[in-house]
Amino acid sequence: MSYDLLLTRIKERLDALGLSERKACLQADVGINTIRHIRVRGHAPKPAALAKLATALGVPPAYFLDAAGGDPASDTLKPSVAAVSTVYVKGAVQAGVWQEALEWAPAEWQPVYVPEDQRYRDVDKFGLLVRGTSMNKVYPEGSVVIAVRLNDLGRMPRSGERVVVLKRMDKDSGMEATIKRYEVDAAGRNILWPESYDPLYQTPIILDDVANNIYHDGKDADHACCQDLDVCAVIIGSYRPE
Template sequence: MLRQLREALGLSQEVIADRLGCSVSQVSRWEAGRSNIPSERLPELARAYEARVADIFQDDDGKMVPLGPQIPIRGKVAAGVWAEAWDITDQGLTMMGRADSDVPLRDRFGVIVEGDSMSEKYPSGTFLDCVAFYANIQIQSGRRVIVQRRNLSGEIEVTVKEYRIDDDGIEWLVPRSHNPSFQAFRVDQPGDDIEEVQIVGVVIGAYLPE
Protein backbone atom coordinates (compact mmCIF):
# COMPACT_ATOMS: atom_id res chain seq x y z
CA MET A 1 0.00 0.00 0.00
CA LEU A 2 2.90 2.38 0.62
CA ARG A 3 3.80 2.48 -3.06
CA GLN A 4 0.20 3.24 -4.03
CA LEU A 5 0.04 6.05 -1.47
CA ARG A 6 3.28 7.56 -2.76
CA GLU A 7 2.31 7.32 -6.41
CA ALA A 8 -1.07 8.92 -5.67
CA LEU A 9 0.85 11.90 -4.28
CA GLY A 10 3.12 11.99 -7.31
CA LEU A 11 6.23 11.64 -5.14
CA SER A 12 9.44 9.73 -5.70
CA GLN A 13 11.07 7.34 -3.27
CA GLU A 14 13.84 9.91 -2.90
CA VAL A 15 11.36 12.45 -1.50
CA ILE A 16 9.94 9.90 0.96
CA ALA A 17 13.46 8.89 2.02
CA ASP A 18 14.32 12.54 2.65
CA ARG A 19 11.18 13.02 4.75
CA LEU A 20 12.01 9.93 6.81
CA GLY A 21 15.75 10.56 7.04
CA CYS A 22 16.54 7.09 5.71
CA SER A 23 17.93 5.56 2.53
CA VAL A 24 16.02 5.08 -0.71
CA SER A 25 16.80 1.35 -0.49
CA GLN A 26 15.04 1.17 2.89
CA VAL A 27 11.97 2.88 1.45
CA SER A 28 12.04 0.39 -1.42
CA ARG A 29 12.22 -2.56 1.02
CA TRP A 30 9.26 -1.24 3.02
CA GLU A 31 7.18 -0.64 -0.11
CA ALA A 32 7.98 -4.11 -1.44
CA GLY A 33 7.23 -5.77 1.91
CA ARG A 34 10.77 -7.15 2.18
CA SER A 35 11.39 -5.46 5.53
CA ASN A 36 9.15 -5.15 8.56
CA ILE A 37 8.15 -1.63 9.55
CA PRO A 38 9.11 -0.98 13.19
CA SER A 39 6.03 0.00 15.16
CA GLU A 40 7.66 3.11 16.59
CA ARG A 41 8.09 4.54 13.08
CA LEU A 42 4.46 4.14 12.00
CA PRO A 43 3.40 7.71 12.89
CA GLU A 44 6.46 9.05 11.05
CA LEU A 45 5.66 6.97 7.97
CA ALA A 46 2.05 8.13 8.03
CA ARG A 47 3.20 11.76 7.97
CA ALA A 48 5.72 11.10 5.18
CA TYR A 49 3.06 9.44 3.03
CA GLU A 50 0.42 12.02 4.06
CA ALA A 51 -1.88 9.26 5.25
CA ARG A 52 -3.29 7.68 8.38
CA VAL A 53 -1.48 4.83 10.10
CA ALA A 54 -4.45 2.60 9.22
CA ASP A 55 -4.00 3.43 5.51
CA ILE A 56 -0.51 1.96 5.53
CA PHE A 57 -1.88 -1.47 6.33
CA GLN A 58 -4.44 -1.78 3.55
CA ASP A 59 -3.92 -4.01 0.55
CA ASP A 60 -4.77 -3.05 -3.04
CA ASP A 61 -8.43 -3.91 -2.42
CA GLY A 62 -8.64 -1.65 0.63
CA LYS A 63 -8.65 -4.54 3.10
CA MET A 64 -6.63 -4.22 6.27
CA VAL A 65 -3.33 -6.08 6.39
CA PRO A 66 -2.70 -7.31 9.93
CA LEU A 67 0.21 -5.92 11.93
CA GLY A 68 2.79 -8.40 13.05
CA PRO A 69 2.86 -9.38 16.72
CA GLN A 70 5.32 -7.95 19.20
CA ILE A 71 7.76 -10.73 20.06
CA PRO A 72 10.37 -10.71 22.85
CA ILE A 73 14.01 -10.11 21.99
CA ARG A 74 16.01 -12.78 23.79
CA GLY A 75 19.40 -11.19 23.33
CA LYS A 76 22.31 -10.54 21.00
CA VAL A 77 23.94 -13.23 18.88
CA ALA A 78 27.66 -12.78 18.31
CA ALA A 79 30.16 -15.44 17.27
CA GLY A 80 33.18 -15.69 19.53
CA VAL A 81 31.54 -13.93 22.46
CA TRP A 82 31.17 -16.24 25.45
CA ALA A 83 29.01 -15.50 28.49
CA GLU A 84 27.28 -17.22 31.39
CA ALA A 85 23.88 -16.63 29.76
CA TRP A 86 22.37 -14.79 26.80
CA ASP A 87 18.67 -14.43 27.61
CA ILE A 88 17.63 -10.80 28.24
CA THR A 89 13.88 -11.30 27.77
CA ASP A 90 13.16 -9.89 31.23
CA GLN A 91 14.34 -6.46 30.06
CA GLY A 92 11.11 -6.13 28.09
CA LEU A 93 12.69 -5.57 24.65
CA THR A 94 10.40 -6.50 21.75
CA MET A 95 10.26 -6.29 17.96
CA MET A 96 7.48 -6.60 15.41
CA GLY A 97 7.43 -10.09 13.95
CA ARG A 98 6.01 -11.36 10.70
CA ALA A 99 2.24 -11.23 10.53
CA ASP A 100 1.91 -14.21 8.18
CA SER A 101 3.40 -16.80 10.53
CA ASP A 102 1.00 -19.18 12.26
CA VAL A 103 3.60 -20.30 14.83
CA PRO A 104 2.31 -19.72 18.40
CA LEU A 105 3.83 -16.68 20.08
CA ARG A 106 5.29 -18.87 22.82
CA ASP A 107 7.54 -20.40 20.16
CA ARG A 108 8.73 -17.10 18.64
CA PHE A 109 11.53 -14.78 19.67
CA GLY A 110 13.77 -12.09 18.28
CA VAL A 111 17.54 -11.61 18.41
CA ILE A 112 19.92 -8.82 17.45
CA VAL A 113 22.96 -9.66 15.33
CA GLU A 114 26.24 -8.32 16.69
CA GLY A 115 29.53 -8.60 14.83
CA ASP A 116 30.32 -9.78 11.32
CA SER A 117 29.99 -13.57 11.44
CA MET A 118 27.04 -13.38 8.97
CA SER A 119 27.83 -10.02 7.37
CA GLU A 120 26.96 -11.20 3.85
CA LYS A 121 23.35 -11.72 4.92
CA TYR A 122 22.88 -9.92 8.22
CA PRO A 123 25.03 -6.86 8.98
CA SER A 124 25.65 -6.05 12.63
CA GLY A 125 22.50 -4.53 14.12
CA THR A 126 20.04 -6.66 12.13
CA PHE A 127 16.96 -7.83 14.03
CA LEU A 128 16.02 -11.46 13.34
CA ASP A 129 12.53 -12.92 13.71
CA CYS A 130 12.93 -16.54 14.82
CA VAL A 131 10.88 -19.60 15.69
CA ALA A 132 12.04 -22.06 18.32
CA PHE A 133 13.60 -25.24 16.94
CA TYR A 134 12.62 -28.64 18.21
CA ALA A 135 14.34 -31.93 17.37
CA ASN A 136 11.34 -33.28 15.46
CA ILE A 137 11.36 -30.39 12.97
CA GLN A 138 13.17 -30.83 9.66
CA ILE A 139 15.39 -27.90 8.69
CA GLN A 140 15.79 -27.25 4.98
CA SER A 141 19.38 -26.89 3.77
CA GLY A 142 20.21 -23.23 3.24
CA ARG A 143 18.07 -21.87 6.08
CA ARG A 144 19.63 -19.60 8.66
CA VAL A 145 19.54 -20.85 12.23
CA ILE A 146 20.35 -19.66 15.74
CA VAL A 147 23.07 -21.84 17.23
CA GLN A 148 24.04 -22.22 20.87
CA ARG A 149 27.38 -23.73 21.83
CA ARG A 150 28.54 -24.52 25.36
CA ASN A 151 32.22 -24.89 26.18
CA LEU A 152 33.79 -27.05 28.85
CA SER A 153 33.73 -24.13 31.29
CA GLY A 154 29.94 -23.92 30.99
CA GLU A 155 29.98 -20.64 29.07
CA ILE A 156 27.55 -20.13 26.20
CA GLU A 157 28.12 -18.68 22.73
CA VAL A 158 25.05 -17.89 20.63
CA THR A 159 25.36 -17.00 16.96
CA VAL A 160 23.57 -17.21 13.64
CA LYS A 161 24.76 -19.58 10.92
CA GLU A 162 23.54 -21.04 7.65
CA TYR A 163 22.50 -24.69 7.95
CA ARG A 164 23.62 -26.94 5.12
CA ILE A 165 23.57 -30.67 4.38
CA ASP A 166 26.25 -31.90 1.98
CA ASP A 167 25.99 -34.76 -0.51
CA ASP A 168 27.10 -37.22 2.18
CA GLY A 169 24.30 -36.17 4.52
CA ILE A 170 26.68 -34.35 6.88
CA GLU A 171 25.20 -31.30 8.63
CA TRP A 172 27.25 -28.11 8.56
CA LEU A 173 26.87 -24.69 10.18
CA VAL A 174 28.31 -22.13 7.81
CA PRO A 175 29.13 -18.45 8.34
CA ARG A 176 28.23 -16.10 5.48
CA SER A 177 30.88 -13.58 6.39
CA HIS A 178 33.31 -11.23 4.69
CA ASN A 179 35.66 -12.06 7.58
CA PRO A 180 37.70 -15.20 6.73
CA SER A 181 38.41 -15.90 10.40
CA PHE A 182 34.92 -17.39 10.75
CA GLN A 183 34.89 -21.00 9.59
CA ALA A 184 32.20 -23.60 9.00
CA PHE A 185 31.93 -26.52 11.40
CA ARG A 186 30.06 -29.78 11.47
CA VAL A 187 27.09 -30.14 13.80
CA ASP A 188 28.58 -33.39 15.12
CA GLN A 189 32.09 -31.86 15.38
CA PRO A 190 31.57 -28.38 16.86
CA GLY A 191 35.21 -27.63 17.70
CA ASP A 192 37.83 -27.95 20.41
CA ASP A 193 36.71 -27.50 24.01
CA ILE A 194 33.04 -27.48 22.95
CA GLU A 195 30.84 -29.68 25.07
CA GLU A 196 27.58 -29.22 23.17
CA VAL A 197 26.20 -27.56 20.05
CA GLN A 198 22.48 -27.00 19.73
CA ILE A 199 20.24 -25.35 17.13
CA VAL A 200 17.71 -23.34 19.14
CA GLY A 201 15.89 -21.36 16.46
CA VAL A 202 15.18 -20.93 12.76
CA VAL A 203 15.18 -17.46 11.19
CA ILE A 204 11.95 -16.51 9.38
CA GLY A 205 12.52 -12.78 8.92
CA ALA A 206 15.08 -10.01 9.17
CA TYR A 207 14.95 -6.25 9.65
CA LEU A 208 17.87 -3.81 9.56
CA PRO A 209 17.09 -0.45 11.20
CA GLU A 210 18.41 2.68 9.52
Protein backbone atom coordinates in the same frame (compact mmCIF):
# COMPACT_ATOMS: atom_id res chain seq x y z
CA MET B 1 -12.93 -13.03 24.10
CA SER B 2 -10.28 -15.37 25.51
CA TYR B 3 -7.44 -13.95 27.60
CA ASP B 4 -5.47 -17.20 27.86
CA LEU B 5 -2.25 -15.71 26.46
CA LEU B 6 -2.50 -12.68 28.74
CA LEU B 7 -3.10 -14.86 31.80
CA THR B 8 -0.19 -17.12 30.85
CA ARG B 9 2.14 -14.12 30.63
CA ILE B 10 0.90 -12.71 33.93
CA LYS B 11 1.35 -16.08 35.66
CA GLU B 12 4.90 -16.41 34.28
CA ARG B 13 5.83 -13.07 35.82
CA LEU B 14 4.07 -13.82 39.12
CA ASP B 15 5.92 -17.12 39.42
CA ALA B 16 9.24 -15.53 38.48
CA LEU B 17 8.84 -12.84 41.16
CA GLY B 18 7.17 -15.04 43.78
CA LEU B 19 4.09 -12.81 44.01
CA SER B 20 0.43 -13.61 44.53
CA GLU B 21 -2.20 -12.02 42.28
CA ARG B 22 -3.35 -9.79 45.16
CA LYS B 23 0.18 -8.66 46.06
CA ALA B 24 0.94 -7.86 42.42
CA CYS B 25 -2.22 -5.75 42.15
CA LEU B 26 -1.31 -3.87 45.31
CA GLN B 27 2.18 -3.14 44.01
CA ALA B 28 0.75 -1.97 40.69
CA ASP B 29 -1.80 0.27 42.41
CA VAL B 30 -4.77 -1.31 40.62
CA GLY B 31 -7.87 -2.99 41.99
CA ILE B 32 -6.89 -5.94 44.17
CA ASN B 33 -9.13 -8.30 42.16
CA THR B 34 -8.03 -7.11 38.71
CA ILE B 35 -6.23 -10.32 37.78
CA ARG B 36 -8.80 -12.57 39.44
CA HIS B 37 -11.65 -10.96 37.48
CA ILE B 38 -9.81 -11.63 34.20
CA ARG B 39 -9.11 -15.23 35.18
CA VAL B 40 -12.42 -16.19 36.77
CA ARG B 41 -14.99 -13.95 35.11
CA GLY B 42 -13.29 -13.15 31.80
CA HIS B 43 -13.60 -9.43 32.44
CA ALA B 44 -11.87 -7.20 29.91
CA PRO B 45 -9.08 -5.37 31.77
CA LYS B 46 -8.45 -1.68 31.19
CA PRO B 47 -5.28 -0.96 29.19
CA ALA B 48 -4.13 1.51 31.85
CA ALA B 49 -4.39 -1.21 34.52
CA LEU B 50 -2.50 -3.69 32.33
CA ALA B 51 0.25 -1.14 31.75
CA LYS B 52 0.60 -0.62 35.51
CA LEU B 53 0.68 -4.37 36.11
CA ALA B 54 3.34 -4.85 33.46
CA THR B 55 5.55 -2.17 34.99
CA ALA B 56 5.12 -3.65 38.47
CA LEU B 57 5.99 -7.12 37.14
CA GLY B 58 9.09 -5.94 35.29
CA VAL B 59 8.04 -6.21 31.65
CA PRO B 60 7.18 -3.60 28.98
CA PRO B 61 3.46 -2.63 28.97
CA ALA B 62 3.12 -3.90 25.39
CA TYR B 63 3.92 -7.43 26.65
CA PHE B 64 0.50 -7.57 28.34
CA LEU B 65 -1.38 -5.19 26.03
CA ASP B 66 -0.46 -7.13 22.92
CA ALA B 67 -1.59 -10.41 24.52
CA ALA B 68 -4.96 -8.85 25.38
CA GLY B 69 -5.46 -7.11 22.02
CA GLY B 70 -5.21 -3.75 23.75
CA ASP B 71 -4.46 -0.28 22.47
CA PRO B 72 -2.61 1.89 25.03
CA ALA B 73 -4.22 5.01 23.54
CA SER B 74 -7.70 3.59 24.02
CA ASP B 75 -9.77 2.75 27.09
CA THR B 76 -11.07 -0.50 25.64
CA LEU B 77 -9.71 -3.82 24.47
CA LYS B 78 -10.41 -5.28 21.08
CA PRO B 79 -9.36 -8.41 19.22
CA SER B 80 -6.12 -7.93 17.36
CA VAL B 81 -6.78 -8.21 13.62
CA ALA B 82 -3.82 -6.28 12.27
CA ALA B 83 -1.34 -7.98 9.96
CA VAL B 84 1.49 -6.76 12.19
CA SER B 85 2.59 -8.58 15.32
CA THR B 86 4.76 -7.63 18.25
CA VAL B 87 7.93 -9.66 18.73
CA TYR B 88 10.26 -9.08 21.67
CA VAL B 89 14.00 -8.83 21.19
CA LYS B 90 15.07 -10.99 24.13
CA GLY B 91 18.83 -11.28 23.67
CA ALA B 92 21.82 -10.97 21.38
CA VAL B 93 23.98 -13.23 19.23
CA GLN B 94 27.68 -12.62 18.74
CA ALA B 95 30.26 -15.22 17.74
CA GLY B 96 33.35 -15.26 19.92
CA VAL B 97 31.62 -13.73 22.96
CA TRP B 98 30.84 -16.04 25.88
CA GLN B 99 27.75 -15.30 27.92
CA GLU B 100 25.70 -16.66 30.79
CA ALA B 101 22.53 -17.08 28.72
CA LEU B 102 20.97 -16.26 25.39
CA GLU B 103 18.13 -14.30 26.98
CA TRP B 104 18.15 -10.90 28.70
CA ALA B 105 16.09 -10.14 31.81
CA PRO B 106 12.44 -9.47 30.84
CA ALA B 107 12.71 -5.80 31.86
CA GLU B 108 15.30 -5.38 29.08
CA TRP B 109 13.18 -6.91 26.30
CA GLN B 110 12.53 -4.53 23.42
CA PRO B 111 9.46 -4.78 21.15
CA VAL B 112 9.70 -4.70 17.37
CA TYR B 113 6.71 -4.76 15.06
CA VAL B 114 6.88 -7.15 12.12
CA PRO B 115 4.44 -8.51 9.54
CA GLU B 116 2.50 -11.54 10.75
CA ASP B 117 4.00 -14.72 9.32
CA GLN B 118 1.13 -17.11 8.64
CA ARG B 119 3.50 -20.10 8.57
CA TYR B 120 4.20 -19.61 12.28
CA ARG B 121 1.03 -17.87 13.41
CA ASP B 122 0.55 -19.99 16.53
CA VAL B 123 4.23 -20.43 17.41
CA ASP B 124 6.06 -18.29 19.95
CA LYS B 125 8.58 -16.00 18.23
CA PHE B 126 11.45 -13.99 19.65
CA GLY B 127 14.00 -11.50 18.35
CA LEU B 128 17.78 -11.45 18.73
CA LEU B 129 20.07 -8.49 18.19
CA VAL B 130 22.99 -9.30 15.90
CA ARG B 131 26.37 -8.09 17.10
CA GLY B 132 29.76 -8.52 15.47
CA THR B 133 30.73 -9.70 12.00
CA SER B 134 30.22 -13.48 11.97
CA MET B 135 27.15 -13.29 9.66
CA ASN B 136 27.58 -9.86 8.09
CA LYS B 137 26.99 -11.04 4.53
CA VAL B 138 23.34 -11.50 5.50
CA TYR B 139 22.82 -9.75 8.83
CA PRO B 140 24.94 -6.59 9.34
CA GLU B 141 25.64 -5.60 12.93
CA GLY B 142 22.55 -4.04 14.48
CA SER B 143 20.10 -6.23 12.57
CA VAL B 144 17.34 -8.03 14.46
CA VAL B 145 16.56 -11.62 13.50
CA ILE B 146 13.21 -13.23 14.26
CA ALA B 147 13.44 -16.83 15.43
CA VAL B 148 11.29 -19.76 16.57
CA ARG B 149 12.58 -22.61 18.70
CA LEU B 150 12.91 -25.97 16.97
CA ASN B 151 11.34 -27.64 20.02
CA ASP B 152 8.20 -25.57 19.40
CA LEU B 153 8.17 -26.63 15.75
CA GLY B 154 8.73 -30.28 16.70
CA ARG B 155 11.30 -30.86 14.00
CA MET B 156 14.97 -30.70 13.06
CA PRO B 157 16.44 -27.89 10.93
CA ARG B 158 16.06 -28.15 7.16
CA SER B 159 18.85 -27.74 4.64
CA GLY B 160 19.17 -24.10 3.62
CA GLU B 161 17.70 -22.65 6.81
CA ARG B 162 19.64 -20.25 9.01
CA VAL B 163 19.71 -21.35 12.62
CA VAL B 164 20.65 -20.10 16.08
CA VAL B 165 23.50 -22.16 17.52
CA LEU B 166 24.67 -22.35 21.12
CA LYS B 167 28.17 -23.73 21.53
CA ARG B 168 30.74 -24.19 24.25
CA MET B 169 34.45 -24.77 23.64
CA ASP B 170 35.12 -26.45 27.00
CA LYS B 171 33.30 -27.34 30.19
CA ASP B 172 34.46 -24.20 32.00
CA SER B 173 33.44 -21.63 29.37
CA GLY B 174 30.09 -19.91 28.93
CA MET B 175 27.80 -20.47 25.97
CA GLU B 176 28.33 -18.61 22.72
CA ALA B 177 25.25 -17.75 20.67
CA THR B 178 25.74 -17.38 16.94
CA ILE B 179 23.90 -17.81 13.64
CA LYS B 180 24.84 -20.21 10.87
CA ARG B 181 23.34 -21.57 7.64
CA TYR B 182 22.47 -25.25 7.99
CA GLU B 183 23.07 -27.47 4.99
CA VAL B 184 23.25 -31.16 4.17
CA ASP B 185 25.98 -31.66 1.56
CA ALA B 186 26.22 -34.22 -1.24
CA ALA B 187 27.95 -36.67 1.11
CA GLY B 188 25.08 -36.42 3.60
CA ARG B 189 27.12 -34.44 6.15
CA ASN B 190 25.30 -31.92 8.38
CA ILE B 191 27.19 -28.62 8.19
CA LEU B 192 26.82 -25.17 9.75
CA TRP B 193 28.19 -22.49 7.45
CA PRO B 194 29.19 -18.94 8.46
CA GLU B 195 28.26 -16.19 6.00
CA SER B 196 30.82 -13.53 6.79
CA TYR B 197 33.30 -11.24 5.09
CA ASP B 198 35.48 -11.43 8.20
CA PRO B 199 38.45 -13.85 7.79
CA LEU B 200 38.00 -14.89 11.42
CA TYR B 201 34.66 -16.50 10.58
CA GLN B 202 35.13 -18.63 7.48
CA THR B 203 35.38 -22.24 8.64
CA PRO B 204 32.20 -24.36 8.83
CA ILE B 205 31.19 -26.54 11.74
CA ILE B 206 30.67 -30.15 10.64
CA LEU B 207 28.06 -31.50 13.02
CA ASP B 208 28.86 -35.14 12.28
CA ASP B 209 32.49 -34.58 13.33
CA VAL B 210 31.42 -32.82 16.52
CA ALA B 211 29.11 -35.71 17.40
CA ASN B 212 31.96 -38.17 16.84
CA ASN B 213 34.52 -36.07 18.75
CA ILE B 214 36.60 -35.44 15.62
CA TYR B 215 38.37 -32.14 16.25
CA HIS B 216 40.07 -30.14 13.53
CA ASP B 217 43.30 -28.22 13.86
CA GLY B 218 43.28 -24.53 13.04
CA LYS B 219 43.22 -21.10 14.52
CA ASP B 220 39.93 -19.96 13.04
CA ALA B 221 37.81 -18.21 15.70
CA ASP B 222 34.77 -20.26 14.70
CA HIS B 223 36.25 -23.72 14.02
CA ALA B 224 34.58 -27.00 14.90
CA CYS B 225 36.42 -27.82 18.14
CA CYS B 226 33.45 -27.48 20.49
CA GLN B 227 32.55 -29.83 23.31
CA ASP B 228 28.91 -28.81 23.51
CA LEU B 229 26.71 -27.64 20.64
CA ASP B 230 22.96 -27.06 20.37
CA VAL B 231 21.07 -25.96 17.25
CA CYS B 232 18.14 -24.45 19.13
CA ALA B 233 16.12 -22.22 16.78
CA VAL B 234 15.47 -21.38 13.16
CA ILE B 235 15.50 -17.85 11.72
CA ILE B 236 12.22 -16.96 9.98
CA GLY B 237 12.90 -13.31 9.19
CA SER B 238 14.96 -10.25 9.95
CA TYR B 239 14.54 -6.55 10.61
CA ARG B 240 17.08 -3.78 10.16
CA PRO B 241 16.41 -0.40 11.79
CA GLU B 242 17.25 2.66 9.68
